[in-house]
Amino acid sequence: MPEEKNKSQRGPQNGFEPKIVAFFCNWCTYLAADLAGTSRMKYAPNMRVIRLMCSGRVDPQFVLEAFAKGADGVLIGGCHPGDCHYQEGNYKTLRRFEMLKRVVKEMGIEEDRLRLEWISASEAERLKVAVNDMVEKVRALGPLELGTTAEHFPEEVMVS
């Protein structure tokens, strides 16, 4: 069966590499990632960064879509509380994140797969540590694989 093939390809025994989708704000965390790059820091290459003007732009739909389309983890990065370029965008992020965390958990997705970090433009080291830590935690959890269940509805018919 095709999905079993996919599973084994992505399984830990075959060197599973987590896919992490990251939403970073333009003013802080994205600049930290930029700094990490120009400073030639080495960290886990599992992250796909999407730059947004503010972490407050992270619609919960973005996070759920990332999970639905194959991300194993989602990392949101914004400015430290009080430092938001738009005054209070990151506070709205925090409020939505706290609520979204509960929804995601109730949907059976492990807590370590969704993470919020405040990282300022100068904190490249902090970014490196956070990404490495998240990749390790998600690697330990294994692939999320929501898609396989969604694509194979007809096979889920009760047979007894």
Place this chain on the structure above:
Amino acid sequence: MTESAPVSKSEKPKVAFYWCASCGGCEEAVVDLAEKILDVVAAVDIVFWPVALDFKRKDVEAMPDGAILASFMNGAIRTTEQEEMAHLLRQKSKVLVAFGSCAQLGGIPGLANLSSRESIFQTVYHESPSTVNTEGTVPKRFYRENGFCVTLPGFFDTVQALDQVVDVDYYLPGCAPTPKLIQQAIETLLSGALPPKGTVLAPDRALCEECPRKDSRPEKLTLTAFKRPHEVLIDEQKCLLAQGVVCMGPATRGGCEALCPQGNMPCTGCFGPTSRVRDFGAKVLSSLASIMDSNDEKEIERITSTIPDPVGTFYRYSLPSSLLRRKKLVASPVTKA
């Protein structure tokens, strides 16, 4: 020409109604057309309506493809039989309308996507306090006795909205759709001036727009706790959100003319999202979470906890059509025959 032919020979357009996983409220909604149902009956032939008329599946199967002008299907898709009927009516109808929240979004039955089939059967046939099943009888798809074979439809692990199973032309939202919207939809279909495929046959604006309490909504709305209706004596005039009651008006499509807020109850989101939203629950979450009145993590956590069941609240009618569609199944082997 035989008088007793099961299908009318008149040239009136043919219409069918069918129900899948639903409560029967949508069928009631058709009856709620009251005397206007006579206009409907005058204009169309109802060729299939298991709740009210004695036509069988074989009558539908005997029709040529596309013979029915419009089929209105309510209810979510829970069993193989419902899926078969969806395919059959799709084949026989020019227009297929997903009728009501369950067909459009998955509806209340869709909340079963928080459980697995096994756990549902375990609860229903073994564990619920009202169940007495000493012999441990469970329904089987096939049962042979005395050379006869009795069959039951298969039970899917995951509830689906109608358009996840067949191509759907239009959506009539609501739990249940209001008589006014049903009548408008039928008139539109009969007029021949069909809206673009995929149209939701209700206004594309938020419910707040048509809520009589709209003017009492403060410009800056903040809350320190979310309340359920039984926890507060609700003022009959004031914006429900301003009173702390979880009202989904800001994220829900209008068209019901704020029936629930007018009845002093908050909107629970049965009309689903407006056209620009993909995942209704996520949008409700977003709008409610951002009005929490705190910047402190601990306090935000406390306010958040005043919604005891976030998925059931935000996705009350739309879990199967959400981005995640169901709770992640823990790897349980799918038994194959």
